[in-house]
Amino acid sequence: MTTAETELKKISHFMGATTVPSTSGRSGMVWNPATGQPQAQVAYAGAEEVDAVVAAAKAAWPAWRDTALSRRSEILFRLRELVDQNRRRIAEAITLEHGKTVSDAMGEVARGLECIEFACGIPTLLKGEFSEQVSRGVDVLQIRQAHGVVVGITPFNFPAMVPMWMFPNAIACGNAFILKPSERDPSASLILAELAHRAGVPDGIFSVIQGDRVAVDSLLHHPDVKAISFVGSTPVAKYIYETGTKNGKRVQALGGAKNHMVVLPDADIGMAADAAVSAAFGSAGERCMAISVLVAVDSIADPLIAAIRERMTKIKVGPGLDDTSEMGPLISREHRDRVANYIDSATADGATVTVDGREHPATAGNGFFLGTSLLDNVRPGMSCYDDEIFGPVLSVARVKTYEDALHMINSNPFANGVAIFTRDGGAARQFQTEVEVGMVGVNVPIPVPVAYHSFGGWKSSLFGDLHMYGPEGITFYTRNKVITSRWPDPATSAVNLGFPHAR
Numbered sequence: 001m002t003t004a005e006t007e008l009k010k011i012s013h014f015m016g017a018t019t020v021p022s023t024s025g026r027s028g029m030v031w032n033p034a035t036g037q038p039q040a041q042v043a044y045a046g047a048e049e050v051d052a053v054v055a056a057a058k059a060a061w062p063a064w065r066d067t068a069l070s071r072r073s074e075i076l077f078r079l080r081e082l083v084d085q086n087r088r089r090i091a092e093a094i095t096l097e098h099g100k101t102v103s104d105a106m107g108e109v110a111r112g113l114e115c116i117e118f119a120c121g122i123p124t125l126l127k128g129e130f131s132e133q134v135s136r137g138v139d140v141l142q143i144r145q146a147h148g149v150v151v152g153i154t155p156f157n158f159p160a161m162v163p164m165w166m167f168p169n170a171i172a173c174g175n176a177f178i179l180k181p182s183e184r185d186p187s188a189s190l191i192l193a194e195l196a197h198r199a200g201v202p203d204g205i206f207s208v209i210q211g212d213r214v215a216v217d218s219l220l221h222h223p224d225v226k227a228i229s230f231v232g233s234t235p236v237a238k239y240i241y242e243t244g245t246k247n248g249k250r251v252q253a254l255g256g257a258k259n260h261m262v263v264l265p266d267a268d269i270g271m272a273a274d275a276a277v278s279a280a281f282g283s284a285g286e287r288c289m290a291i292s293v294l295v296a297v298d299s300i301a302d303p304l305i306a307a308i309r310e311r312m313t314k315i316k317v318g319p320g321l322d323d324t325s326e327m328g329p330l331i332s333r334e335h336r337d338r339v340a341n342y343i344d345s346a347t348a349d350g351a352t353v354t355v356d357g358r359e360h361p362a363t364a365g366n367g368f369f370l371g372t373s374l375l376d377n378v379r380p381g382m383s384c385y386d387d388e389i390f391g392p393v394l395s396v397a398r399v400k401t402y403e404d405a406l407h408m409i410n411s412n413p414f415a416n417g418v419a420i421f422t423r424d425g426g427a428a429r430q431f432q433t434e435v436e437v438g439m440v441g442v443n444v445p446i447p448v449p450v451a452y453h454s455f456g457g458w459k460s461s462l463f464g465d466l467h468m469y470g471p472e473g474i475t476f477y478t479r480n481k482v483i484t485s486r487w488p489d490p491a492t493s494a495v496n497l498g499f500p501h502a503r
């Protein structure tokens with residue numbers, strides 16, 4: 001280890017009521033993407049640390065399960081206030097490690113906060129059902145019960161919001177929750193754990209275990225882990241789903257995306273261009289709901305591209321902590337280079353590079369910056385179309401008709417989000433019926449559902465049956481139990497070998 005490494009801030013796990021040092025001896029570097037310098041070392045948990053955090057969660061769980069709903073709700077209300085008061089602190093921690101602008105990070109915190117607000121209503125959300133007199137003197141009671149120890153494994157691109165998609169509902173339902181955040185920007189998770197502790201969440205009910213694949217595999221195979229929520233890339237999501245379910249766990253695993261935005265010839269060009277630029281380049285394109293393919297129908301392509309190019313020249317690329325920046329750096333040098341390689345491959349595949357982000361002045365420094373790129377004449381079969389690029393690259397696919405656009409989208413294996421821009425209500429309604437994608441925007445480029453609906457894609461963008469947060473989150477974090485009861489007069493009791501049925 002070099003002297004510089006020993007001086008770096010150490011980031012570790014949150015267990016019990018505080019952060020605890022790691023014992024695994026394994027760690028990784030956390031970078032400042034704006035400067036290109038390392039800024040911290042994050043612990044990578046080994047199997048023993050995973051065993052310890054699961055054991056603590058398991059021990060804490062029964063008392064939490066038995067805690068009154070009104071008390072759980074009270075703690076969540078307090079957590080809501082604390083997160084609200086700490087918005088800026090969380091946002092700055094995100095910006096330092098992820099690179100996105102602070103205003104963007106504040107938006108992320110706000111959307112996470114919505115999920116805490118939703119979970120505050122847990123007494124109502126967990127109401128069961130009752131049927132009186134299903135047979136003579138027989139009643140049926142249906143309740144939802146917590147699983148026990150549940151786990152969340154989250155990606156780098158929303159280090160606060162995605163954990164908040166998971167843990168408020170998980171703990172509100174009465175589970176003990178363990179978060180394994182992305183090792184690339186782990187600090188926001190520790191702030192959330194500290195605030196949960198201050199709000200009154202008991203020790204062991206919300207823990208954070210830092211790490212990489214070793215920690216994930218230990219959690220996937222741990223017999224006391226009952227359910228896993230995952231958000232990340234499609235290959236890892238598939239692996240998590242297959243391994244977790246094989247080990248008897250309930251799993252929801254949200255994967256990657258390739259989100260199309262269809263612009264019909266009657267759309268308002270200025271509005272469509274504003275939306276495309278915002279949704280393609282916000283957070284440097286590192287959003288699972290970013291627009292990455294603009295499907296321009298017929299005559300709108302040329303004027304739309306001109307309007308987009310004009311807007312692209314005005315985007316201020318710079319460090320996220322600088323209030324004038326609109327787009328920050330990418331998460332790592334390797335990822336920036338990988339994204340840049342798609343610009344080369346686009347040319348080789350026959351697409352037209354209309355704007356090349358590699359030429360942006362911000363790329364000259366040490367930070368992981370890339371300017372915005374626009375690729376024209378992109379088609380399925382080109383790697384810039386087929387792969388999730390996850391960077392500030394907008395591809396334009398030109399098609400003749402609405403049917404061509406629909407066919408392209410429905411043939412794509414990803415199906416997270418999609419948008420249509422038009423002034424024709426009938427066409428929009430037809431599209432929302434026919435498109436095979438989980439989340440659809442009509443003149444809305446990033447249709448992330450609010451917290452009281454649920455979030456999830458279709459096809460290769462989600463493995464599992466239940467979407468995340470909102471009502472489906474409550475379903476995911478609980479198991480249904482049906483109790484059939486009767487209190488007959490023992491004098492009326494008799495042997496009856498027939499199958500029970502209503503009388």
Ligand code: NAD
Nearest residue numbers: 154155156181182212213216232233236254255256257288
């Ligand atoms: P990633 O798949 O590399 O990592 C996600 C998590 O999995 C991290 O916690 C990481 O430590 C862990 N992990 C990585 N490789 C692993 C392996 N081989 N075995 C076990 N665990 C592993 O994803 P990322 O790069 O952090 O995030 C970007 C991806 O997440 C993009 O594909 C994006 O589309 C996707 N994403 C999807 C959604 C959604 O809602 N569908 C939301 C946000 C991000």
